[in-house]
Each structure stands twice: as C-alpha cells, then as structure tokens.
Amino acid sequence: MSRGGSGGRVRVKTGRGRTTASNRWLERQLNDPYVRKARAEGYRSRAAYKLIELDERFALLKGVRRVVDLGIAPGGWSQVVRRQAPAAAIVGIDLLPVDPIDGVDIIHLDFMDARAPELIAAGLGGAADLVLSDMAANTVGHPQTDHLRTMGLVEAAVEFACEILRPGGAFVAKVLAGGADNDLVAILKRNFTAVKHAKPPASRKDSSEWYVIAQGFKGRVEA
Numbered sequence: 001m002s003r004g005g006s007g008g009r010v011r012v013k014t015g016r017g018r019t020t021a022s023n024r025w026l027e028r029q030l031n032d033p034y035v036r037k038a039r040a041e042g043y044r045s046r047a048a049y050k051l052i053e054l055d056e057r058f059a060l061l062k063g064v065r066r067v068v069d070l071g072i073a074p075g076g077w078s079q080v081v082r083r084q085a086p087a088a089a090i091v092g093i094d095l096l097p098v099d100p101i102d103g104v105d106i107i108h109l110d111f112m113d114a115r116a117p118e119l120i121a122a123g124l125g126g127a128a129d130l131v132l133s134d135m136a137a138n139t140v141g142h143p144q145t146d147h148l149r150t151m152g153l154v155e156a157a158v159e160f161a162c163e164i165l166r167p168g169g170a171f172v173a174k175v176l177a178g179g180a181d182n183d184l185v186a187i188l189k190r191n192f193t194a195v196k197h198a199k200p201p202a203s204r205k206d207s208s209e210w211y212v213i214a215q216g217f218k219g220r221v222e223a
Contacts, residue, residue, distance in 0.1 A: 034202050038076070044099075046202060047134065048076035050211070051172075053200035055084065058213050060170055064088050064129040068120055068164065069104075070111055070157055071135030073097070078104045081132075091123040111135065111153070117160055127166035133157040133173040136209075150176055154212075155184060162191050162220070169217040176208045188214045 034046035043049075055061045061084040069078045072092030078101055081090055092098065093107040093116060100106065105123040109116055135157065137149030154173045161171040171192070188195045193216030203209055 043076050043079055044074040045076040048080050049202035050134075050200045051077045051080045051132070053202055054172065054198060054211060054213065055080070057198065057200075058170075058196075058215065060130060060172060060213075060215075061085050066124050066126055066128045066130075067091075068124065068128050068131045068161075069093070070131065070133040070160075072104075072106060075099065075101050075104070075106075077132055077134055088129075089124055089126075091120050093120060111160075112156060117163065120160075121164060124164070127169070128161075128164045129166060129169050131157065131161040131165060131169070131171045133171075136174055136176075150174075151181060151184065155187075158184065158187060158191075162217070165217040167217055167219045171212075171214040171217070173212050175210050175212050185212075188212065191218055192216050193218065 032046065034049050038044070038046045038048060051060075061067075061081060064081070064085045065087070066089045067078075067081050067085070069081070069090060069092035071094055072078055073094040073096040075092070075098050078090050078092050081088060082101065082103055086103070090104045091107065092101075092104055093109055093111050095108070095110040097108060098106050107116070107119050107123065109119065133154065135150075135153045137153055154175055157173050158171065161169075165171065171188075175197075185195060192214035195212065195214045197210050197212055199210050
C-alpha cells in the first residue's frame with residue numbers, strides 16, 4: 001500500500017492473492033470520505049450517512065417512538081436512529097448476523113419468513129412511526145432479474161409497513177435505478193399522502209440505488 005497523488009490519495013499496490021477488481025474496491029474504500037467519517041464517528045458503515053441525509057431532507061426521525069429496520073446488517077441505520085431518537089423502540093431484522101446494538105432488538109431471521117411480521121410486532125410493542133428498508137436481493141449479474149428480485153422485497157416491505165404503521169407514519173425503502181415501478185408507486189400513493197424518490201449524496205454516483213420515501217400513512221387502505 002502506498003500514499004501518493006494529490007490530496008494524499010491512498011494507492012493500493014497489487015498484493016498476493018488480490019485481483020485487480022479487489023484492488024480497485026480496496027482503493028476506493030480507503031479513499032472514500034464517508035468510510036473515513038464512519039470510522040471516526042463510530043458508525044458501522046458509510047450507509048449511516050444515507051439515512052442521516054434523508055432525515056435532514058425529510059425529517060424522518062423527528063418525534064419517532066417505534067422504528068423498524070428491515071435488513072439491519074451491519075447496523076448503521078439503527079445506530080443513527082438510536083442517536084437521533086434515543087428513547088425510541090427499535091426492532092431490526094436480517095438473515096445475516098449482526099453484532100448487538102444497545103437499545104436495539106435484533107431478530108436473526110429472513111424477513112420473508114412467515115414468522116417475521118409477528119416477531120417484529122411483538123418486539124416493537126405497538127404501531128410503528130417509521131419502517132426503514134435497506135434490503136436488496138443478492139445480485140446475479142442480470143440487471144432485469146436483479147431489479148425484479150429487489151422490487152419483490154420492496155413490495156413485501158410495503159405490505160408489512162401498511163400493517164404495522166400508525167396513521168401519519170412513514171416508510172423508506174431502497175430501490176434500484178428508475179425508482180419504484182408504476183404499480184408500486186400507485187400502491188404507495190393510495191396509502192400515503194406524499195411519495196418521493198431521492199438519491200442521498202452518500203450514495204455513490206455510480207450506484208444504481210435510489211430511495212423511495214412515503215410519508216403520511218393514511219391508515220388501513222386496501223392495496
């Protein structure tokens with residue numbers, strides 16, 4: 001590893017057993033200001049700043065008392081909620097293992113498991129103010145298939161949100177380039193008073209991810 005170039009940019013020398021692609025990934029990580037900031041501020045991932053930036057724009061965490069974090073691993077979003085709303089009950093779920101976070105109830109289970117909604121509701125202890133979903137399906141390298149798989153998760157998250165949110169609550173989910181499809185947007189607009197798409201600055205420019213933000217849950221409306 002060497003340091004050179006303007007601004008003290010870190011350059012990574014090819015190492016034994018490392019491919020060119022892994023070298024590029026490592027160099028990007030080492031030079032990513034959000035990665036450095038996350039380490040300095042104690043966040044588990046740079047993704048924490050995506051939620052921080054979305055909150056600055058949409059005031060998602062103001063006054064929240066119960067929050068669900070779908071796809072919690074590695075825990076950066078729940079860390080943000082914990083810092084911004086320290087008294088809130090937070091329940092997160094992920095198939096991947098997640099190290100404990102003080103004040104966060106973590107369920108180690110696939111969200112698509114039939115038991116998941118009941119377990120989340122039991123941990124939350126009441127209607128949610130906010131449902132967050134940073135879930136994405138494992139990619140297979142085929143854009144259309146990857147999009148369909150991820151949108152399937154988003155649709156399941158929307159259905160769950162409409163069951164657990166209080167009137168006035170909000171829903172945030174990661175979608176891919178192009179945003180939520182027309183059918184999903186129509187469902188969201190029937191159930192929420194405001195639906196918008198956003199790409200926070202912390203999302204890498206070359207990333208296909210966007211976020212759909214639905215606020216003002218209307219209550220039980222048939223999807």
